[in-house]
Amino acid sequence: MTERITLTGPPGRASGAVPGGPPGTADDGPSGGRPDGDALPPARLAYDPQTWREIAYLLVNLPVALVGFVYVVTLMSTGAGLAVTVVGLPLLAVGLRGARQLGKAERARARALLGLRIDEPSPLPVRRTGFFGWLWSSLKDPVGWRTVLYDFIRLPWGVVTFTVTLTGLFVLWPVLPFVARALTNVDRALVRGLLSPSDELERRIAELESDRGVVVDTAAADLRRIERDLHDGAQARLVNLAMGLGLAKEKLLEDPDAAAAMVDEAHGEVKLALQELRDLARGIHPAVLTDRGLDAALSAVASRCTVPVKVTAELETRPAAAIEGIAYFTVSELLQNVSKHSGARSASVDVWRADDRLLIQVWDDGRGGASLDGGTGMAGLADRLGAVDGLFVIESPVGGPTVVTAELPWRDRRDDDAVR
Helix, strand or coil, X not given: CXXXXXXXXXXXXXXXXXXXXXXXXXXXXXXXCCCHHHCCCCCCCCXXXXXXXXXXXXXXXXXXXXXXXXXXXXXXXXXXXXXXXXXXXXXXXXXXXXXXXXXHXXXXXXXXXXXXCCCCCCCCCCCCCHXXXXXXXXXXXXXXXXHHHHHHHHHHHHHHHXXXXXXXXXXXXXXXXXXXXXXXXXXXXXXXXXXCCCHHHHHHHHHHHHHHHHHHHHHHHHHHHHHHHHHHHHHHHHHHHHXXXXXXXXHCCCCHXXXXXXXXXXXXXXXXXXXXXXXXXXXXXXXXXXXXXXXXXXXXXXHCCCCCEEEEXXXXXXXXXXXXXXXXXHHHHHXXXXXXXXXXCCEEEEEEEECCEEEEEEEECCCCCCCCCCCCCHHHHHHHHHCCCCEEEEECCCCCCEEEEEEEECCECCHHHHHC
């Protein structure tokens, strides 16, 4: 799904809506949980397929509610009554896990007959903590308890909906579609209120689990890159340097002139190895970023770009070191793409703070056509920013220009950040 994000632009540049953003949950439409573009048809006198599905849902309410009520009353009351014994709490835990399955079946029925799009809650965590860990996680499961409450209060409503719908098929059939829509809207509210995930908490847990995997993969890839650069670059030069100095030592007495030439060549190898180590250190964390901040570091990156770049940084204070580092590497990667792929004649980098967000906008007048799946590292940048609750938006029509907007959460710089 594509959403529009309004960003407060930097001074001198008009702000506007930038398309894109991470995938999110669709806004609830009038259908109760469905996107506006996929809403239920309006209720009308003619019986359409959706109306018949709603009637079927209402008629099935009674037997389903009866099964859920009997299950809850029997098993839960038995488990609660035997709670003082050894088997009471385990029986109650098993009952709550079974209630989860009843809730899963009810969500599936609502999706199939009511068109209610609702996510499944997160499964119970699997911990190898033995019997007591399993027992505690089951007893404190909010999804199980909400399903128990749902099944307990559904029986009276099931009787009402079954009676009204069955009677309406013979007596109220001209207006039954409107009655069915009103009754199923109550069912939709009950399902969303008691059987849906814990909204923000559940979504946040899923996002954090995904982001954790991205961070781990990114860190592993960076370590492999550093190891490869050290092995293929500086390490190989240092090995050649050691061999050259060894040969020079052997020829020092026999042929001083040849030994001097070898020492001179080794001196050149030392310079190249030091330069490669500096470049590698700059790739890990440049010294200018630590010493002078984002403005100076981005100016240094821009000076190495093959396209003239204008850098504007409107920052009164420095953000946290981690946010500053991500911002630096984002701009560095984007300017490398400008140099290699854009064919641009000019580019600009704007960095500014808007409330509690750090905003970065990189513009170039190149050929355009950039995308997350274009093989230029854009997807990796989007993943890195997403791992810290950031946004990554690309606007790059074919023919250009290309505007990439990155948004990061602002965190104030602590004293220990300044020391580092």
